[in-house]
Amino acid sequence: MQISEIKEGTVLPAREFTCDNVQLFLYNAVLFNAHRIHFDYPYATEVEGYPNLVLAGPLIGDWLHQCVDAWLGNDGQLLAMEYSNRHAAYVDEVLTGSGEVTSVNAAERTAEIELCIKNAKGDVVAPGKATVRLAGCS
Amino acid sequence: MTAELSPEILSAIGCQSVPRTEVVTRRDIRKYAIATNQTERKYLNGDVAPSMFHLALFWDVVELDKLLPDGVSVDTLLPKFPLTQAMAGGLELKYFQPIHPGDVLTATRTLVDIYMKHGSKGPIIFYEVIMEVKDDQGKDVVWEKTTRLLR
Numbered sequence: 001m002q003i004s005e006i007k008e009g010t011v012l013p014a015r016e017f018t019c020d021n022v023q024l025f026l027y028n029a030v031l032f033n034a035h036r037i038h039f040d041y042p043y044a045t046e047v048e049g050y051p052n053l054v055l056a057g058p059l060i061g062d063w064l065h066q067c068v069d070a071w072l073g074n075d076g077q078l079l080a081m082e083y084s085n086r087h088a089a090y091v092d093e094v095l096t097g098s099g100e101v102t103s104v105n106a107a108e109r110t111a112e113i114e115l116c117i118k119n120a121k122g123d124v125v126a127p128g129k130a131t132v133r134l135a136g137c138s
Numbered sequence: 139m140t141a142e143l144s145p146e147i148l149s150a151i152g153c154q155s156v157p158r159t160e161v162v163t164r165r166d167i168r169k170y171a172i173a174t175n176q177t178e179r180k181y182l183n184g185d186v187a188p189s190m191f192h193l194a195l196f197w198d199v200v201e202l203d204k205l206l207p208d209g210v211s212v213d214t215l216l217p218k219f220p221l222t223q224a225m226a227g228g229l230e231l232k233y234f235q236p237i238h239p240g241d242v243l244t245a246t247r248t249l250v251d252i253y254m255k256h257g258s259k260g261p262i263i264f265y266e267v268i269m270e271v272k273d274d275q276g277k278d279v280v281w282e283k284t285t286r287l288l289r
Binding site: 019026027029030031034035037043058059062066070077079080081084 | 189198
């Protein structure tokens with residue numbers, strides 16, 4: 001991927017993400033995150049009132065990163081990312097990550113990208129923005 | 139509900155954590171890569187860490203008696219707030235260099251702001267924490283600002 005290959009409006013490949021109980025357990029174990037809403041179904045549903053076990057917010061942030069990372073390949077570099085967790089997402093929910101280039105600075109070889117993770121209803125679970133640097137002409 | 143940011147709460151702005159140093163291992167990178175469903179072999183092999191790996195590396199490791207009944211640990215950097223229900227927050231990240239096995243990284247967290255807004259459903263407290271991760275030469279690796287909301 002080179003800077004000359006992209007322009008404003010270039011669309012990143014969409015990717016589906018689903019997290020089952022096992023992956024959610026592994027993720028929170030890696031973090032050492034013991035928040036019960038991520039593994040204790042009766043607590044999550046009966047005490048906190050969620051419909052299912054809740055995905056950890058940073059996992060969704062990681063998926064936004066992966067949307068950019070996969071598109072960039074080995075020639076590009078992620079310089080910055082910002083995102084917010086707007087809606088809860090749940091175990092076994094199908095989420096879709098997508099992105100679009102909003103500006104390109106050919107001189108700096110950088111581009112700005114708007115990203116989001118949506119659920120099946122179309123709710124934006126996590127919007128984000130990334131700044132990347134791409135390879136120049138060889 | 140009424141809530142106020144007292145001078146005592148606001149005096150916590152500027153508080154800084156004790157710097158924490160951790161050694162990056164290939165095993166930890168692999169575990170993070172698998173748990174986040176990475177697809178690239180360089181991450182799954184642990185040759186280089188995925189972007190948000192630093193979050194796992196520096197997540198608080200606390201003893202069982204320091205966990206609240208809901209399993210959450212108390213962030214000792216924060217003052218006692220009059221509102222406690224955590225809501226969705228945001229993260230800003232800047233990446234300066236990749237993380238590899240064997241890297242020795244040090245993270246320092248600073249509480250940089252506390253403020254309140256009044257929404258239609260009542261007051262909301264915002265606080266911002268910056269975490270700076272540097273390598274053993276003192277060079278920047280990751281800069282992260284977390285904004286959390288309490289209602």
